[in-house]
Amino acid sequence: MIAEKASNGAKIxxxxxxxxxxxxWLRLLAKGFRHCxxxxxxxxxxxVINPMSHWTDVVVLAESADGATADEMVRTLEARxxxxxxxxxxxxxxxAGLPAPFTCVEVxxxxxxxQEPLVLTPRQLFRFIEHSHSKMKIILDKGNNPC
Numbered sequence: 001m002i003a004e005k006a007s008n009g010a011k012i013x014x015x016x017x018x019x020x021x022x023x024x025w026l027r028l029l030a031k032g033f034r035h036c037x038x039x040x041x042x043x044x045x046x047x048v049i050n051p052m053s054h055w056t057d058v059v060v061l062a063e064s065a066d067g068a069t070a071d072e073m074v075r076t077l078e079a080r081x082x083x084x085x086x087x088x089x090x091x092x093x094x095x096a097g098l099p100a101p102f103t104c105v106e107v108x109x110x111x112x113x114x115q116e117p118l119v120l121t122p123r124q125l126f127r128f129i130e131h132s133h134s135k136m137k138i139i140l141d142k143g144n145n146p147c
Contacts, residue, residue: 011040011041011088011089012040012041012070012086012087012088012089012147013038013039013040013041013070013086013087013088013089013111013112014038014039014046014070014073014074014077014084014085014086014087015036015037015038015039015084015085015087015108015112015125015126015129016036016037016038016039016077016082016083016084017032017033017035017036017082017083017084017122017123017125017126018032018034018035018036018037018081018082018083019031019032019034019035020034020035032083033083033121033122033123033126034122035052035104035122036104036105036108036122036125036126037049037050037051037104037108038107038108038111038112039061039073040089040111041070041147044066044067044147045060045061045065045066045147046060046061046065046068046073046147047059047060047061048060048061049107049108049111050104051102051103051104051107051108052104056107065147066147067147068147069147070086070147071086073086073147074086083126085126085129085130087112087129089111089112089113090112090113090114091113092113092114092115093115095115097110097115098115098117100117103120104122105119105120105121105122105124105125108125109125112129114128116128
């Protein structure tokens with residue numbers, strides 16, 4: 001899947017973070033950061049990649065989301081109770097990632113091109129995107145990064 005490019009040339013994505021009660025062990029994780037999924041801009045449409053323990057749901061959003069900017073997608077998700085962050089999709093190094101358990105975090109990291117073995121939980125991923133790896137964040141020009 002090839003993501004569209006933002007005005008600064010970066011491929012764009014939005015990562016959403018949510019609460020989840022099942023499976024039960026997710027309750028050990030920080031509230032509000034028990035699950036994550038990605039929205040990637042591809043061919044002018046937003047594609048949701050939602051990896052869950054029993055299946056991975058991939059959905060192309062309705063035409064009403066066409067042309068929505070990453071900033072608009074973040075605001076929409078936040079209005080629905082999710083924490084969300086827009087970021088650039090990195091071109092990863094051409095080396096195999098380390099083997100890791102199939103988790104929502106690992107899937108989203110692979111979608112974003114992150115090869116950071118110590119990012120294991122949704123909260124760590126949020127912090128990594130927000131703080132530790134600020135070059136992944138897009139400077140969102142209002143209305144200038146449409147999908």
